[in-house]
Amino acid sequence: MEVVSSQTKESPRPLSGEAMDRVIEKKRPTWQWGGLAVIAIALIGVAYWLYDNLSGRTFSVQNSRVTIAPVTQGDFEDYIPIRGQVTPRKTVYLDVIEGGQVEQRLVDDGALVEAGDLLVILKNTAMQLDVTRNEAMVTEQLNNMRTIELRLEQNRLSHKRNLVEIDYQITRLGRLVERLANLDNAGVAAKSQLEDAQDELAYYRNRRDVTLESQATDMRLQETQLAFLQQAGTQLQDSLDLARRNLDALNVRAPVSGKLSGLDVEVGQSIQRGGRLGQIDDPTSFKLRVQADEYYLSRVDIGLPAHFDRNGARYDLSVSKIYPQVNNGQFELDLLFGGEEPDDIRRGQTIQATLTLGDPTPALLVPNGAFYQDTGGNWMFVVNDTNSEAVKRNVRLGRRNARYIEVLDGLEAGEEVITSPYSNFKEMDRLSLTAD
Numbered sequence: 001m002e003v004v005s006s007q008t009k010e011s012p013r014p015l016s017g018e019a020m021d022r023v024i025e026k027k028r029p030t031w032q033w034g035g036l037a038v039i040a041i042a043l044i045g046v047a048y049w050l051y052d053n054l055s056g057r058t059f060s061v062q063n064s065r066v067t068i069a070p071v072t073q074g075d076f077e078d079y080i081p082i083r084g085q086v087t088p089r090k091t092v093y094l095d096v097i098e099g100g101q102v103e104q105r106l107v108d109d110g111a112l113v114e115a116g117d118l119l120v121i122l123k124n125t126a127m128q129l130d131v132t133r134n135e136a137m138v139t140e141q142l143n144n145m146r147t148i149e150l151r152l153e154q155n156r157l158s159h160k161r162n163l164v165e166i167d168y169q170i171t172r173l174g175r176l177v178e179r180l181a182n183l184d185n186a187g188v189a190a191k192s193q194l195e196d197a198q199d200e201l202a203y204y205r206n207r208r209d210v211t212l213e214s215q216a217t218d219m220r221l222q223e224t225q226l227a228f229l230q231q232a233g234t235q236l237q238d239s240l241d242l243a244r245r246n247l248d249a250l251n252v253r254a255p256v257s258g259k260l261s262g263l264d265v266e267v268g269q270s271i272q273r274g275g276r277l278g279q280i281d282d283p284t285s286f287k288l289r290v291q292a293d294e295y296y297l298s299r300v301d302i303g304l305p306a307h308f309d310r311n312g313a314r315y316d317l318s319v320s321k322i323y324p325q326v327n328n329g330q331f332e333l334d335l336l337f338g339g340e341e342p343d344d345i346r347r348g349q350t351i352q353a354t355l356t357l358g359d360p361t362p363a364l365l366v367p368n369g370a371f372y373q374d375t376g377g378n379w380m381f382v383v384n385d386t387n388s389e390a391v392k393r394n395v396r397l398g399r400r401n402a403r404y405i406e407v408l409d410g411l412e413a414g415e416e417v418i419t420s421p422y423s424n425f426k427e428m429d430r431l432s433l434t435a436d
Contacts, residue, residue, distance in 0.1 A: 059428040063435060066390075067420035068383055069367040073413045074404075076365060078358035080296060081402045082306065084288030084335060086349040088281035092256050094263075097249045099273040100124035102265050109263040113254040113280065120265060120277060122250040131243045138236045145229045152222045159215040166208040173201035252277060259283040286345060288317060288335040288353065294326045295400070299357050306335055308353035310342050317353065357399075364407040368400060369419030374426050377405070381418040381431055390418055390431040 100122030107119050180194040254260070263278035265271065292300065306317045317335040324331060335353070345351070371380060377397035381390040395410030411417065418431070425431060 057427065057429045058432055059425040059430075060432040060434055061425065063387070063433050065420075066418050066431075066433070067369065068387070068416050069369070069419045071407065071411045071413055071415045071417060072365050074363070074365050075360040076363040076399060076404060076406050077360045077401055078399055079354050079356045079401050080292065082290045082292055082353050082355045084290040084351050084353055086286050086345050086347055086351060087289045088258075088283070088347060089285040089287045089336065090256075090258075090282040092258070092280045094119070094252060094255075094277040094279060096122065096252065096271055096273070096275055096277060098124055098127055098246050099271050099275060100127070100250050102267050102269045102271065105263075105265060105267060107260060107263070109260060109278070111260050112258070112283070113260050114257045115254055117254045118251060119254055119260070119263070120252040122252065122271060124247075124250055127247060127250070131240075131247050134240055134243050138240045141236050142233055145233050148229060149226060152226060155218060156215075156222070159211065159218065162211050163208065163215070166204050166211060169204045170201065170208065173197055173204060177201055254280060256280055281347065286341060286347070287320070287337070288351060290333050290335060290353070290355075291330045292333060292355070294329050294331055296357070297324065297326070297331050300333060300355075304355060304357065305338075306353050306355040308351055310351075311344075313342075315340070315342060319355075363398075364411065364413060365404040366397070366407050366411065366417060367419050368403055368405050370421040371419050372397075372400070372405065374422035380411070381422070382411070383416040383418065383433070387416075388433055390433060392429050 101124070102120060103123040104121040105119075106121070107113060107117070113119065177194065177197045180197055258280040259282075260278060260280055262276075265277055271277065300319060300322060302319055302322065304319045306319070307314055308317075309315075316338040318338055319333055320336040321334040322331070323333065335355075366380075377395070379392055379394045382393045383390045393410060396408040398406035398408045400406070
């Protein structure tokens, strides 16, 4: 039989203090937390970059700070408002030919003058001396021409006398030769007398030929020289007449009748050559001098109609002249009245008118606004159906008037767009429209 021990097997005893021990977790160093923060910020930046590139740059703006208008279908009236200044239709400027010193002023600025009225008297001593000197030179030249003409006439008469004498000698010697020849045949006259007479006759005949040739040559040269002298004399006389007219122009007279303006000269004042003393305006007929935006320069043409209303009446005008020079983004044009002019307009008065560029045509229209200056008509912010967001969209706009702009491409009727200025958010791709 197996004997079972009365002693039981004991469990192992715990070590001293074992029941009081616990596991202590290790803390992360501070530098590890800083690294995690940097990684988190980088992830946030990458997420923002992805959102910005995928969805576009967004800017929040209140609804009350923008103007939203619909795109409509209608007739585009091709006109522009213009602002013109009333100016005289005809103006004559008083510019002096030769300068001088003001000796007398006979009228006041603003006076009504008649053609031929003496306005200002100038004094120019140097010019007066030049005219006197030119008169002496012309007189001397004319006297020289008269002397040459007399000499030429005397030379012509001398040739004529020589021909008369030669013809007489030829006639006399011809008769003598004939008589001596008859006597020689009869055996009465000497042979030597006949030969001498024949030689002398031949001499005068040759002399006559030379004289005629000389006369023809002298006459041709004399006529050429005389024509040149006459032309030179005419030019000298014209020059003298011009100098006298310039001297007389020192007495400034009104070339036309009208209202004198701009006459601001005093006695003793020196006026330079070509200086302007003033101007004479037509007090009964006017025109409008208008400044328009350079955008319309290529579309404005001579004859385009314009009009304005005044005191319940309509007055028609038309473009008569275009000044293509552009200053500060504007150019000028003149408008003439097509019929009756208003009775109560005055020079310098400003009038608001309308210039028609073309006939009305059906078109897609968007209200004119300040956005055009920021975008040049190349893009606009289009509002969604819930008016909560506006997205940038490329468009193509055409003609403009004071109220509407013609839409050529990029928009449809019924859509809404922002027409207020884009200066604060023109770099954005979309706008988040929020309540006030």
